[in-house]
Amino acid sequence: MTALVWLRHDLRVRDNPALFKAAELGQGVVAVYVHCDAYVHQHTIAPAQLDFVRRHLHIIIKDLAALNIPLLIIRVQKPAEVAPELLRLAQAVKAEYCYFNAEYPLNELNRDLAVNQLLRDHGILVKRCHDRCIVPPGMIRNGQGDPYKVFTAFKKKWLQTVMPVAMQPLAAPAKQVAPANLASASIDEIDQLFSGHELRDLSVFWPAGEDEAYRRLDRFIETSIARYQDQRDFPAIDGTSSLSPYFAIGSLSPRQAVAAVLAYTHGEWDGGDAGANCWLSELIWREFYQHVVVDYPQVCKRKAMQxxxxxxxxxxxxxxxxxxxxxxxxxxxxxxxxxxxxxxxxxxxxxxxxxxxxxxxxxxxxxxxxxxxxxxxxxxxxxxxxxxxxxxxxxxxxxxxxxxxxxxxxxxxxxxxxxxxxxxxxxxxxxxxxxxxxxxxxxxxxxxxxxxxxxxxxxxxxxxxxxxxxxxx
Ligand SMILES: Cc1cc2nc3c(=O)[nH]c(=O)nc-3n(C[C@H](O)[C@H](O)[C@H](O)COP(=O)(O)OP(=O)(O)OC[C@H]3O[C@@H](n4cnc5c(N)ncnc54)[C@H](O)[C@@H]3O)c2cc1C
The missing domain is CATH 1.10.579.10 (DNA Cyclobutane Dipyrimidine Photolyase, subunit A, domain 3)
Known part of the structure; x- marks a missing residue:
């Protein structure tokens, strides 16, 4: 028996709740990445981001191999094929569990519900972890139990909710017992996954990998966070973290970022450091919009929120x-x-x-x-x-x-x-x-x-x- 981990916008080994929890079972882990052709077109995914994902897969496949976790890949044409293909793989590797980290926009939510239903119908337990936000959507509510429409009120409640929580990102999972007769995909096979799509290699600006994301985070905290509030609005100054591509595909988690801020402020949330407060606020803006897509799903249907x-x-x-x-x-x-x-x-x-x-x-x-x-x-x-x-x-x-x-x-x-x-x-x-x-x-x-x-x-x-x-x- 093994546990299957479905990697999506969480292409990292450290502080990855789905991967960590699957590994904790100690039964051996198989990771899978699913590429859907129609998803790329429907969501207008930029060739630059697609290539960034490809380059990340080159790295994570090695990081996982060092933990005895093979990474397999699946290519489908339509979202409706994702659930049956995952079931086929889960059965082939004799998976008892399937873990993934939640994604919140409506299409992704519906896709995941279909996967959950089909795998459960076939006796495979699906575990959906929260990763993309520090506070999962649905947990920040006003006195009437309604979601906030205004950022400042959301931020206040968000801080009250997380402040008592120690921000300790998870480590990389422990080395696993290698599943028998299962080889990872090759680098060529990963590249083939994207054949037919336009790719744009921007590695000169955006090197791939969670180590690179961490290096940028460290450098930003060491050199720029103190002046962030004063410099962040001037485009000629390199005054912001340039971490957004890494957050977007999940080679950096928001917990890792907030933990780094807290290490810098000696554990003070929203305290006396104007630069740190201001950057934390931007991370909360990120969370705010993730919550909005769940609380106001009309925005996922090309509708105005108002x-x-x-x-x-x-x-x-x-x-x-x-x-x-x-x-x-x-x-x-x-x-x-x-x-x-x-x-x-x-x-x-x-x-x-x-x-x-x-x-x-x-x-x-x-x-x-x-x-x-x-x-x-x-x-x-x-x-x-x-x-x-x-x-x-x-x-x-x-x-x-x-x-x-x-x-x-x-x-x-x-x-x-x-x-x-x-x-x-x-x-x-x-x-x-x-x-x-x-x-x-x-x-x-x-x-x-x-x-x-x-x-x-x-x-x-x-x-x-x-x-x-x-x-x-
Ligand atoms: C019209 C418009 C479109 C945008 N599209 C995107 C997008 O597709 N992807 C994206 O990540 N950001 C988007 N943003 C938000 C913001 O511009 C970028 O996150 C930011 O410029 C990234 O640079 P940085 O990593 O140096 O940010 P920093 O200033 O260092 O901020 C740290 C992190 O906080 C988050 N963040 C900062 N500002 C915002 C914000 N206003 N809303 C949500 N999250 C924020 C990002 O994850 C960012 O990496 C958009 C903003 C506008 C006005």
Whole structure:
């Protein structure tokens, strides 16, 4: 008898509850990774993220082999094939248990329910562990037992809930008794898993592996966390952790991150260290959006969190949208940010908000177009964080930016890239301009004029939002 561990967005050996608990049984463990072709298309998984997963599998297969845990792989075309294929494998390796870490968006939830049902029907016990959030969704409730709609209240309750808990990440599982006659997949077979999909190797920016994630975490805490609050909004400064790709595919867990913060603050939660408090807050934002997809499942069905905003007359102008995607809007900070995204698979948080507001509030383009484009490019693409960020920017979501507070991208640029350093890096054709001109250039032959009038479009958007039907409570 063995225990099967189904690895998904938790590609690490340390602090992996499903793997750890399966190994604790001491019966021998077999790990499996399932690749579903349709999932990649339906969820617009970026070629950069797909390749990041592939590179992680190359590493984890060796880490698991050192623990006598073979990693097998399955490829299916449709989500409906996942459960029968897992059952087939579980029966072939004589698994008594199947462990996995929970994933919360609706499609993933339904897939996991089907797996649970089928395996249980065949006498295999399914164990679903919580890993992706420190506090599992459903546990943070207000006095009436309802979920929070506002981040600050959620954060307060989250801190009250976790503060007494010692944050001790799990170790790697103990070495297992090797299951007889079972060989791991080969590196070639792993690569074959992704054949037919576009892959984008961004290892120059994003090396793979949980060791790399840990190295970045350590370096961030040693060198940057103290100044995080002051530096985090300036895209020309390397002031944030750049850990989001590792959280997204799970080569780093939120517990590992919070434990590192607590080691730095000597165990103080939300204490006197402004940098640590601020970074912890960002980790709680991450949790907040994971909870939102469970508490408000309509967001998983391409619906606005605030139903009344569905009446907004979004535009579907392909020319405007293409200019935004390609970084050719004529607004330097927007173009620099989009070029950063297209080149590196990542964008600075301040700029994600600025480009998303510009697309939705100045171009009035449906936030779902922006959400999809981000997912198609981001190496850190995460449904909950991305949807949450887009709905916040479009004023359709929980804790949304009030519709009348619209960022002016030129003012944001002057404030957060005062010397135009970030713009110069990504738009060399503007490098010769003065620090003042660079944010709002004069007519130039080699740079487009702005594709929208910022002031007129802002006024129009506010007027359109003001006409929406009232919110129903
Ligand atoms: C429109 C929009 C789309 C976004 N899409 C994604 C996405 O697909 N994937 C993603 O991981 N983040 C997304 N974010 C959130 C945020 O921009 C990134 O997490 C952050 O820029 C990653 O950089 P970092 O790791 O250096 O972050 P740090 O500043 O070091 O923060 C630490 C971690 O906290 C989490 N975090 C920080 N800010 C947020 C936030 N606002 N919401 C949720 N989690 C947060 C991330 O996991 C991040 O790695 C989006 C934000 C917006 C406005």
């Amino acid at each position: 139903a009344h905003t569905e009446a907004f007359p979004w535009r579907y102008d392909k020319t405007l949208f293409a200019a935004w995607c390609e970084g050719k809007t004529g607004i330097p900070i927007i173009d620099a940010a989009m070029r950063q995204l297209n080149a590196t698979g990542w964008m600075h948080n301040r700029l994600r908000m600025v480009v998303a507001m510009f697309l939705t509030k100045n171009c009035q383009i449906d936030w779902r177009w922006g959400e999809d484009y981000f997912m198609s490019q981001l190496i850190d693409g995460d449904f909950a964080a991305n949807n949450g960020g887009w709905q916040w920017s479009a004023s359709t979501g929980t804790d949304a930016a009030p519709y009348f507070r619209i960022f002016n991208p030129v003012s944001q640029s002057e404030r957060f890239d005062p010397n135009g350093e970030f713009i110069r890096k990504w738009i060399p054709e503007l490098a010769h301009l003065s620090n003042k001109q660079i944010h709002n250039p004069p007519a130039l032959t080699n740079y487009p004029r702005p594709i929208v009038d910022l002031s007129a479009s802002r006024k129009e958007t506010i007027a359109l939002f003001a006409q929406l039907p009232p919110i129903k409570h």
